Amino acid sequence: MMYMFNRNGVCLFYREWNRPLRTLNPQQDHKLMFGLLFSLKSLTAKMDPTSAEKGNLGVPQLPGQGCSFHSFRTNTYKLSFMESPSGIKIILVTHPRTGDLREALKYIYNLYVEYVAKNPVYAPGTPIKCELFNTNLDQYVRSIS
Amino acid sequence: MAAAAICSLFIINKSGGLIYYKDYGSAGRMDTNDSLRVASLWHSMHAISQQLSPTVGCSGIELLEADSFDLHCFQSLTGTKFFVVCEPGMPHMDALLKVIYELYTDYVLKNPFYEMEMPIRCELFDVNLSQAVQKDRGAFLGR
Secondary structure, three states: OEEEEOOOOOEEEEEOOOOOOOOOOHHHHHHHHHHHHHHHHHHHHHHOOOOOOOOOOOOOOOOOOOOOEEEEEEOOOEEEEEEOOOOOEEEEEEOOOOOOOHHHHHHHHHHHHHHHHOOOOOOOOOOOOOHHHHHHHHHHHHHHO | OOOOOEEEEEEEOOOOOEEEEEEOOOOOOOOHHHHHHHHHHHHHHHHHHHHOOOOOOOOOEEEEEEOOOEEEEEEOOOOOEEEEEEOOOOOOHHHHHHHHHHHHHHHHHOOOOOOOOOOOOOHHHHHHHHHHHHHHHHHHHHO
């Protein structure tokens, strides 16, 4: 599955290719995902063993400030995360034994820039409905899985 | 390689309260309040990650990879969570967590004066834990 959020928490994009279980309705699912990531980022910035001075937990971090996590793994799935400097967050949920997906996330961000950000009829902050983005994304995901 | 292999260890009880925190000389040393907050946050994150699973049977986060550290978590069958903050790419952390769990069962749970879910104050546990961590660090640095 794939999610994309902007810096205000609006879910710009959600796509699933294989999801056997759905525990919550889509809105709740998106909110929960965003909340989890926001808190995890705050937690990693605080727990960073290499930086001596840190803000308090709960203070919103600017993108790129402080240590950020790039993936976590459970026994049933692996979640890979990337945040762009403009606050666009891209999340990919995959099989637990998937390798490092940071390059894939960067590629997807490039697709976003090409087909969505440069699209003159797209209004930032609204859900993405660009056909070209969808088709290219599907092609790319199929090629890497 | 000046950085310590393991940076810190946390043990949280079933309800998410911190019962043990040990720091092994990292710059990110936390005071008591912060460590308590971090532990509760982690407990909640662990639970939420189970909810978001695309398939059934998820038992929570086992490994979190960040830019400058990794966090390995082990949850026992009773709900007690052990997590370790270490350098990125450290191998065999799962084995170390299991060793720590064994030390916990031997020196803490079998201690007749220890109350369940309370902070751990057992000397033998501390001593053996330091030994186990030193051994692991020695093995890592010697490689």
